[in-house]
Amino acid sequence: MKNKSYYSDKLSAEQLRQCYQIAPLRVKQYLNAEIQYVLDKIKPSDIILELGCGYGRVLQRLCKKAKKVIGIDISKSSLKLAKKLLKGNLNYQLFQMNAIDLEFPSDFFDMVICIQNGISAFNVDKKDLIREAIRVTKKGGLVLFSTYSDKFWEERLKWFILQSKAGLIGEIDLTATHNGIIVTKDGFKATTIRPIEFTSLTSELPFNLKIEEIDNSSIFYQILVT
Numbered sequence: 001m002k003n004k005s006y007y008s009d010k011l012s013a014e015q016l017r018q019c020y021q022i023a024p025l026r027v028k029q030y031l032n033a034e035i036q037y038v039l040d041k042i043k044p045s046d047i048i049l050e051l052g053c054g055y056g057r058v059l060q061r062l063c064k065k066a067k068k069v070i071g072i073d074i075s076k077s078s079l080k081l082a083k084k085l086l087k088g089n090l091n092y093q094l095f096q097m098n099a100i101d102l103e104f105p106s107d108f109f110d111m112v113i114c115i116q117n118g119i120s121a122f123n124v125d126k127k128d129l130i131r132e133a134i135r136v137t138k139k140g141g142l143v144l145f146s147t148y149s150d151k152f153w154e155e156r157l158k159w160f161i162l163q164s165k166a167g168l169i170g171e172i173d174l175t176a177t178h179n180g181i182i183v184t185k186d187g188f189k190a191t192t193i194r195p196i197e198f199t200s201l202t203s204e205l206p207f208n209l210k211i212e213e214i215d216n217s218s219i220f221y222q223i224l225v226t
């Protein structure tokens with residue numbers, strides 16, 4: 001089973017929400033640290049796009065800081081749950097959309113974010129994903145991608161084992177799971193994008209890149225669009 005069908009069918013809406021609900025305390029610390037990193041860079045006048053917004057876990061926090069927040073995802077059921085959980089917020093919009101084929105004009109957003117290892121989880125061409133995120137971002141705006149730090153491997157693997165035991169993902173294939181890659185016996189694969197790989201992916205693109213590790217758990221690739 002490809003990752004794309006996992007997130008649109010098996011691992012969507014309430015099932016996806018449960019993955020985060022059962023997360024150990026150290027994982028929840030990591031998840032919160034990622035969101036806080038993004039929030040610290042948002043201005044009240046900003047229009048933000050989140051790629052792979054799922055059921056709105058991050059959007060709920062972004063709505064309290066930004067002028068307007070737009071979330072896209074391939075899963076209709078996740079977006080339906082997001083709409084329910086975001087009820088009461090007036091500054092958001094949701095769209096079912098592919099992250100490498102965004103239906104937005106160029107130079108539109110102040111910030112585009114793709115966190116919690118979306119760059120790997122989406123199972124799309126990574127160069128196309130990065131180019132499209134940059135295309136819709138204003139000059140002087142930010143694009144933020146994040147992935148797991150190698151320092152977080154043990155905690156990450158424990159979390160995925162918990163998800164497997166809960167029936168949210170398939171049984172972990174421990175013979176194929178190593179070196180930052182988690183594989184299940186039903187075909188799901190979770191990787192990471194290390195700095196040397198991200199730098200290689202973006203070597204031909206004209207922007208300023210800053211790489212920063214936070215919380216000993218997450219690596220952020222911060223692109224200043226020029």
